Amino acid sequence: MQSLHLPTERRPDARTEHVPPEGIGGRHRSYATCTPAELLRALPLTPAAARSVHTGRALVRRVLREEDDRLLVLVGPCSIHDVEAGLAYATALRAQADRLADDLAVVMRVYVEKPRTTVGWTGLLPDPALDGSHDLDRGLRTARSLMLAVAEQGLPIATEWLSPAAPAYLADLISWGAIGARTVESQVHRQLASGLPMPVGMKNGSAGSVGVAVDAVRCAAAPHAYLGLDPDGRPGTLRTSGNPDCHVVLRGGAGRPNYRPGDVRAAVALLAAAGLPTGLVIDASHGNSGKDHERQAQVAREIGAQVAAGDTDVRGVMLEGFLVPGRQDLGPGEPVFGQSVTDACMGWDATVDVLADLAAAARSRRRTAPAAAR
Numbered sequence: 001m002q003s004l005h006l007p008t009e010r011r012p013d014a015r016t017e018h019v020p021p022e023g024i025g026g027r028h029r030s031y032a033t034c035t036p037a038e039l040l041r042a043l044p045l046t047p048a049a050a051r052s053v054h055t056g057r058a059l060v061r062r063v064l065r066e067e068d069d070r071l072l073v074l075v076g077p078c079s080i081h082d083v084e085a086g087l088a089y090a091t092a093l094r095a096q097a098d099r100l101a102d103d104l105a106v107v108m109r110v111y112v113e114k115p116r117t118t119v120g121w122t123g124l125l126p127d128p129a130l131d132g133s134h135d136l137d138r139g140l141r142t143a144r145s146l147m148l149a150v151a152e153q154g155l156p157i158a159t160e161w162l163s164p165a166a167p168a169y170l171a172d173l174i175s176w177g178a179i180g181a182r183t184v185e186s187q188v189h190r191q192l193a194s195g196l197p198m199p200v201g202m203k204n205g206s207a208g209s210v211g212v213a214v215d216a217v218r219c220a221a222a223p224h225a226y227l228g229l230d231p232d233g234r235p236g237t238l239r240t241s242g243n244p245d246c247h248v249v250l251r252g253g254a255g256r257p258n259y260r261p262g263d264v265r266a267a268v269a270l271l272a273a274a275g276l277p278t279g280l281v282i283d284a285s286h287g288n289s290g291k292d293h294e295r296q297a298q299v300a301r302e303i304g305a306q307v308a309a310g311d312t313d314v315r316g317v318m319l320e321g322f323l324v325p326g327r328q329d330l331g332p333g334e335p336v337f338g339q340s341v342t343d344a345c346m347g348w349d350a351t352v353d354v355l356a357d358l359a360a361a362a363r364s365r366r367r368t369a370p371a372a373a374r
């Protein structure tokens with residue numbers, strides 16, 4: 001079992017409460033965390049990790065632009081709550097990614113911030129002890145150490161961008177980013193995506209609207225200027241150049257899936273009408289599986305059948321998988337190693353089978369569809 005190198009030094013004042021001045025912060029208190037520059041100094045991007053990010057981003061871009069006929073597969077736990085289990089998953093996935101590399105571009109989900117419908121555990125970054133203590137200074141170090149270790153294994157990483165402050169700490173490690181269904185209409189997140197250095201998937205809204213995801217792609221392709229933090233944590237004007245690699249992710253919603261051929265054609269028509277490239281990703285989980293991990297495997301196979309039949313607009317598939325199938329509640333007892341504490345995930349054996357099916361689908365498409373350059 002691999003273990004994680006966690007730098008021991010931490011902000012001496014991370015536990016000190018700063019009470020905001022009267023009239024500004026009546027309902028919050030703040031605690032210092034490391035700055036992005038401090039974290040990057042403590043845990044710098046190593047040459048091996050930099051190679052993995054560079055290669056990963058280039059591959060994802062080529063697949064999304066239809067310059068490479070492989071199928072992008074964004075796969076991994078709904079959330080990582082235990083770094084040892086996350087690393088064990090990465091080691092196993094790396095072997096599959098190598099085995100299937102002729103047909104699939106595999107990127108591992110390393111999701112460390114979780115949006116919730118109402119309340120619940122919000123992820124390893126904001127709450128690394130999983131107990132509501134919210135030691136973000138430690139969470140930032142844990143998240144970056146984990147991502148560094150995964151990237152050093154040669155696996156490109158996918159994550160959801162939730163806190164607008166997080167990319168300054170982590171973006172150099174990420175090859176694919178998501179703006180989630182709950183934030184895709186947020187101006188802040190769209191502006192953020194417009195300055196990110198990796199392709200970003202815009203989920204359709206949680207009520208199922210694909211139009212808001214198309215709007216998000218258009219918005220993020222344009223330059224913006226907004227209030228943000230510089231690497232030393234000082235406020236400043238952040239000017240972005242626009243991200244040309246944003247795309248739609250179909251994830252279903254409001255009790256209705258949207259992964260079937262008619263749904264894909266409808267989304268493609270919206271993208272074409274907006275003058276945007278029509279390549280998209282389909283999430284087999286969430287609203288497309290009703291969060292049922294057994295149903296997810298079936299949905300992934302149906303998406304694979306569309307690919308095998310020659311649909312070149314489907315450039316990628318998202319899967320939620322972990323070592324052990326299903327999910328568990330966080331509680332006082334010892335958690336099951338490698339089982340999700342958020343959404344139910346496919347187990348490892350089911351994931352291996354689905355990956356093999358998706359690879360076969362990509363091969364069939366190569367035979368039936370006009371060849372894309374490699």
Ligand SMILES: O=C[C@H](O)[C@H](O)COP(=O)(O)O
Pocket residue numbers: 078114115116117118119120342343
């Ligand atoms: O993918 C994980 C999301 O955070 C999740 O679907 C929201 O889950 P919730 O409805 O349990 O908060």
Ligand SMILES: C=C(OP(=O)(O)O)C(=O)O
Pocket residue numbers: 078111115160179180181182203251286
């Ligand atoms: C939260 C996620 O998805 P969505 O935004 O589609 O609910 C996710 O992919 O983990």
